[in-house]
Amino acid sequence: MYVVLPDSLFSTDSLPTPQHGWQQALAAFAASDNTADTTAESPATHRFITSQLAPARHIKPEPLIHNYSQWQLLTLGIALLIISILRLTQKNFFTNIWRSLTSRPLFRQLYRDGDLLPGGSTALLFVASLLVYTTFVFQWNEVYHFLRFPLQLSLWQQIAAAAAAIAILLLVKRWLMRLVGFIFKNNFLVREYLANTTFMNQVATITLIPFLLFSLYSTSQMPLLAATISAVLLYLFRLFRSVLIGFESRKYSLYQNFIYLCGLEILPVIIVLKFITG
Numbered sequence: 648m649y650v651v652l653p654d655s656l657f658s659t660d661s662l663p664t665p666q667h668g669w670q671q672a673l674a675a676f677a678a679s680d681n682t683a684d685t686t687a688e689s690p691a692t693h694r695f696i697t698s699q700l701a702p703a704r705h706i707k708p709e710p711l712i713h714n715y716s717q718w719q720l721l722t723l724g725i726a727l728l729i730i731s732i733l734r735l736t737q738k739n740f741f742t743n744i745w746r747s748l749t750s751r752p753l754f755r756q757l758y759r760d761g762d763l764l765p766g767g768s769t770a771l772l773f774v775a776s777l778l779v780y781t782t783f784v785f786q787w788n789e790v791y792h793f794l795r796f797p798l799q800l801s802l803w804q805q806i807a808a809a810a811a812a813i814a815i816l817l818l819v820k821r822w823l824m825r826l827v828g829f830i831f832k833n834n835f836l837v838r839e840y841l842a843n844t845t846f847m848n849q850v851a852t853i854t855l856i857p858f859l860l861f862s863l864y865s866t867s868q869m870p871l872l873a874a875t876i877s878a879v880l881l882y883l884f885r886l887f888r889s890v891l892i893g894f895e896s897r898k899y900s901l902y903q904n905f906i907y908l909c910g911l912e913i914l915p916v917i918i919v920l921k922f923i924t925g
Contacts, residue, residue: 719782719786719859720863723859723860726778726852726856732771744850747763747846755839763846772848776851777817779851781809781813784809784813794809817848825841840893843885847884851882855878858877
């Protein structure tokens with residue numbers, strides 16, 4: 648018979664000695680002078696099982712950093728709601744967008760028939776594009792912090808100021824094109840150009856919404872980079888379509904079309920980049 652004394656199995660590296668009878672066990676326990684209190688006060692330095700245990704590791708948890716903001720979810724949700732309303736109220740909404748994007752003759756036909764941009768949809772598309780572009784700018788601002796406001800503004804005031812700057816840029820460009828069409832008496836090409844610009848803004852809005860939504864919950868910058876690449880490609884495609892519209896008019900030479908390209912397409916982008924880079 649083996650009697651295991653309290654804590655004796657783990658306080659030495661040897662097995663307990665045999666004892667015969669409960670009297671011998673009590674006597675041995677009394678002689679060892681081990682009690683629960685003394686064992687707790689003087690813990691063994693060598694344990695039978697834990698003698699080779701590695702030292703404890705200290706873990707310092709750090710919270711994950713997300714570029715998540717409730718207002719961005721709100722703006723993207725409103726833009727998505729506008730696109731959904733247009734999808735429900737217009738027949739073959741996405742089909743017409745794809746056909747117009749892949750074929751310029753179909754784009755012109757749908758524009759003449761009024762199926763590309765029905766009445767009332769232009770204002771809704773402008774609001775959706777403004778919301779998406781503002782969110783896009785602020786998501787990049789969370790990475791590089793390039794927006795510098797002259798006054799101490801709250802977050803909502805900064806959002807309103809950035810949205811107003813984008814709206815002014817888009818509207819001024821639109822009014823300048825109307826003025827050019829009135830001066831040179833070429834309103835048909837100007838209207839087609841403006842329709843192409845509005846259409847490409849619509850395509851950019853629909854394309855950017857999923858990437859920006861993924862970017863809200865992503866810990867990497869890959870969705871934001873994908874959105875930037877998509878926006879640049881769509882801008883270059885819109886630029887190519889705009890140049891083709893200008894070349895169709897025999898009133899203007901290649902030099903005049905180049906001046907138009909620099910003044911109304913490239914110059915606004917340079918101004919925006921200069922503002923961003925300070």
